[in-house]
Each structure stands twice: as C-alpha cells, then as structure tokens.
Amino acid sequence: MGEHEPKIIAFVCNWCTYTAADLAGTSRLIQPPNVRMIRMMCTGMVDPKYIIKALLEGADAVLVSGCHPGDCHYINGNLKARRRIKLLKEILPRFGLDERRLKMTWIGASEGIDFAETIRGLVAEVKALGPNALRNQMVL
C-alpha cells in the first residue's frame, strides 16, 4: 500500500483565492493534486453545514480561503466567514474532530506563490495527521 493520499476540500472565493489558484496553475508552480476546489462567490457564503458535511464524509481537511481583510469584494464577507470558522473550531473538537483538519487562510489574487505554498504545507500537515477515520466508517 502506498502513502495515504489525502483529500482536501477547499472552499475558495472567486475574487481572490480562486484567482490565486489559477495564477499558480498558469505559472506552472508545482502543487500536490490533493485538493478538490469549490469556487464560491465569497467565503462569507460558506455555510458551516458544508464544512461539517465534508468532514463527516471523510474529507481529510477543509480549507476555507478568501481575500485579505479589507480586500473582500463584498466588503466584509471574509470577516463574517472568520467568525463561522471560529464557531466550528469551538464545536467540532468537542466531538473529537481534529481542529487541524479545518484551516482558514487569506490569499489575494496576485499571490499564486502563496497559494501553492499553502497547499504544499497543508498536504504535508494532513499526511502527517493520517487519514480521517470517518471516511470508511458508517456515520449515523
């Protein structure tokens, strides 16, 4: 059996992090292929339920990434998102879900290099954590 290849679900905003991911790709920066990206118009519309669902279904990590504070296309959606992530970090660890499987970052549209580095770092970290045991478990 080879090394565990984690699956990471990334909710990224259209205006900043998705654009950064695009830039990383067109710049041919090397990044591991472990991320399944979901483009949202804004991180402010990532309802906690989608993050919970992903983790319960066995995603090895969830990344939420949007514009830097002050740069949000919708003025402050990213700051609302930060509160929601804070909320989930209060709730999920109480049921034994590892807090390190939920990440939030700010990555601006021009920061392709930062995006590639973030993904490389996250994949390495999640590999070290090992697979999310819920993936092959029956969750009621």
Add this chain to the structure above:
Amino acid sequence: MAKTAKIEVKEQNPVTSLRGFLQELLGGGQVDGLLVAAHLPVKGSVMPVLVTDPQRMDGVDPLAPAFPINAAKVVSRLTRKPTGQRLAVVLRPCEIRAFIELVKLKQGSLDEVVLIGMDCLGAYGNVDYARLAGENGGQETTLRFYRDLPSNMRGALEDSEISPACKACEHPVPENADLQVAFLGVPMDRMLLVQARTEKGMELFRKLRLTECEEPKERQAAVAELVEGRRAYRDRMFEETSRATADVEKLMEYLGRCVNCYNCRVACPVCYCKECVFVTDVFDHEPTQYLRWARRKGLLKMPTDTVFYHLTRLAHMSTACIGCGQCSNACPNGVPVMELFRTIAAHTQRAFDYEAGRSAEEPPPLSVFREKEFSEVTGGKD
C-alpha cells in the same frame, strides 16, 4: 428603579389571586390583549391563550408547572407586524430570553408588548404533566406544586420531578421583564409580589394603583440558594455530557435513538430559519449517490445524516440557545437533546462573549464582526 407591590393571596390560593390581578390589568383597559398560559377544557392540557375578554379567564394559570411549548414563538407570531394594540404577555424567564433572541433576529418586536415575567420554579415534561394533571386536576396540581414553598424549592410532587432543563436552569428570576411576578422567597400562601422593572412597567404600576411594599428580606437569599443548586446540577450535566460525547463514535451512541423526525427543531424557539435546510432538497441526494456511499463504507444507515443534522443545528443556533429544554420535551425517543445543546452552547456563547437572551442590545454574534479578532483562526494573520 424597581418598585414592588403586594398581591394579597386569599384562601391560600395564589392562582386565583394572580388571575384576579391579570383580570384587572385586562379589564382596566391598560392592555388590549393578554397572552397567558391557561388550562384548556381538555383534561391535563395547558397552552398559551390570547384573551381579550376578562370574563373568560377561568382557566388562566401562569403558575401551572406545565411547559408544553416555548411561548416566545407565539409572541413572535403576534408581534411580527405592528397592530396598534397593546399586548401583555405572561412568560417564563426562558420564554422572555428566547423572545429577546427572536427580536434581535427581526422575528418579533418589543414595541407594543408588555413583558410580564414570572418567577419560575420549573415545570414537568409534557408526559409527566399530563399524567399528574389527569389524575389530580389542573389547578389542584398547581396548588400542590407550590404547597411546600418557600421551604421546599424542589417543586417535586410524589414520584415526578421537573424536567432536566429546569433543574439545570440558573435563571429562575426573569430578566428583561417590564413587570415581574415574584414568589421565590415570599410567603406564597399569603402574598405574591409585583415588581416594575422598566419605564413601561412603572407606567403600568402607576395606572394599576398598586400599593407599594418592601421586598421581603428573605427573597434574595432564597433566589441565590436556588440558583446555586441549579448551577451545580448544570455543571455536573456539562461534565457528564462532554464525557458522553467526546468523540464521533460516542456522539453516535448518544444520538442513537434519533429517527430524524426533527421535532427538536420544530419545538426550538430560536431555530429561526423560516425553511430549514433539512426539509429542502439540498441534501436529498441522487439515489446512485447513496449506493456509492454504501459501496465505499460497506453499509449505510438510512436515513443518513443524523449526526450531521444535530451538528448543523448546533452550528446554526447554539449561540442563541437559551436552554429551555423544549427540544428534549419534544423528542419522541428520549434523546437527551437539551443536555447536548446546552453543553455546546455554553462554549460557543463564551467564545463570542455572548449570552443568549441577556440583552436586546447585544447583536447576535454571527451577525457582526470586528476587523481584528480571532487571529488564531487564520494562523495568526489578520
């Protein structure tokens, strides 16, 4: 700025005396309507009624140890648009706190409402109350419930105990009420107290020509003692529940009897969505999707998403949870929902320095933000 007056209790019957007071309030034209708990003509059944005729108040009994629904939801329904009429609503402390949450979510208004808050010793679960009141009669059950006050504050009758939510409730005295009806630490066989707590309350207090009196000295100590006992029970409950749900497997065990009926969500006064995502088709997946999941895991419990449902509800409303326990009351299978939600709510509310129902001025924590906060969430950057 509190003012206190006495309602004299005649023939050791606080129920009829309180009813008399409310009758005067409605009959005197101070309010156009009164929402208050009353015994229905059906045996063993207490529900809020909207009264406009003071002659029709025979069954009115806000002291009844029954808590079939959290009336914040009906007050929300009555106040979501202006009526030009004044409504007095007689509520338990947790109903007021739930209503405050709804007002902040723009699902109700305090403008035309006078909040009359009752001291609260707790109430039985629906099943226990129906049995007790069925055996002994509704009003008799109320009188027996308070018979041993002020010395015995447990409110226990025979073999039945008040619901766990009430045992863990540290808010037996209403907050944010305009007028408060107090009986804790008061010789209830002789008197009840009415206290004006706000400008609105003062105005009514004057118009009702109540005679002022001193609050009995014993009251504060009696309340403090009750609250202390409740806190101790609550903290034990937090510990036990945390231990019983410490990982996903234990959580599954804890929720094991849940059948996804969503009664807890229907009964919850602060589950504020007009249409819950769990009745929409958002998670109504393609049949082939279920088969794929089953194939991956070997077997799949149907319906899916029990744990997911409860975790989502925790994320959506735990910052507004006021701990009334209607979720547990509504559960057909005895899942200790209240214990779980209060335990998590204590953490989520503390995280945002928020307490549900404390103040109509404090915005709900997920409706606001600060530019610099929680930098640990984004790896120290903000």
